[in-house]
Amino acid sequence: VTTETTASGGSSARPQRADARRNAAAILDAATSCLARDPDASISEIAKAAGVGRVTLYGHFDSRATLVAAVVERSMRESDEALRGLDLSGDPADALVRLIEATWRITYRYGALVVAAERSMPDADLVAAHSPHRDRAEQLIERGRAEGRFRSDVPTSWLVTVLHTVVHAAANAVHDGELTAAEAPRLIEATMLGVTTPPGGVVPAAAP
């Protein structure tokens, strides 16, 4: 769909010199909701949804990959703020379940953006964008290990990677229609309670 092409970016009703910051925010908002629905949403669709011309969009983001990276960075910043208030004290396994519930709600809200990010962003950039989330999980897992509740015979960084990987696998499975969004968090929780239980320990039952 490339019906909307404006040679100078000025064919829309908005004044061309309007607040560039507002345009950039509108483009990010539009990209977030377009990519949440369709990981292959085109620049034309996103520009149209933002109410700007393609040339205006390219004035802010020089490629689709740059735009996807900006959307991912903003979404990570916002979700980090949302998760910062989460109570992760008390039993580490219970705290892990709370972290997964909250992380899933946010991941799910971004829908197919997870898929778009994995298709378009280099691995290292994706890992870097997730660093506040990795740090939060790492702290909880370290505490659980210190308290003997989580396994400490494998590196903490590996457990964090498995958590990240399993959440993303669930998001992809929902996108592909293999899981429903409603059943996903219980599966992630059940899986991670098994992953973190020390060898010789008993796997806790996941919430019903």
Add this chain to the structure above:
Amino acid sequence: VTTETTASGGSSARPQRADARRNAAAILDAATSCLARDPDASISEIAKAAGVGRVTLYGHFDSRATLVAAVVERSMRESDEALRGLDLSGDPADALVRLIEATWRITYRYGALVVAAERSMPDADLVAAHSPHRDRAEQLIERGRAEGRFRSDVPTSWLVTVLHTVVHAAANAVHDGELTAAEAPRLIEATMLGVTTPPGGVVPAAAP
């Protein structure tokens, strides 16, 4: 590196009408070893390693994505043949460890091809290419569930997805230098023994 460009594909010393089948096989071999080292290996590098011109290569594979898909399909066929003789009888948890050891050895042999495949192939194509491996894992997991050894409160397909995801996460972590290839199989085994243990069951110790 685009030093080798031949207008007609005929600048090499080989006769232009030589066995096309042999050329295609040489290109697949070269692509397999180039992509194992560097997931971003270019068409020019692969053509050079195969001893053919780029035009000859494009005569067989119309794009880099087509070539990567062909390499992945061949590697999946070969690894399926290698795994077909594996003894998966006896205790399901022991059999799972044997399956992981053998799968890892093969996955590791293909090196960065795993990374190249994830960057270039659509999810659905990747899933389809893995289907013999998924079927093998599914049968073992179903048996372990029937015998009460593996958890059956989550779908079998989810456990298969987690196994696939965790093996690939380990391959990526080795590629990124976060894990060594030597420690990866033990981490995958420890993780999957935890993932498959039923709630209320005791997580078996992974091999030392």
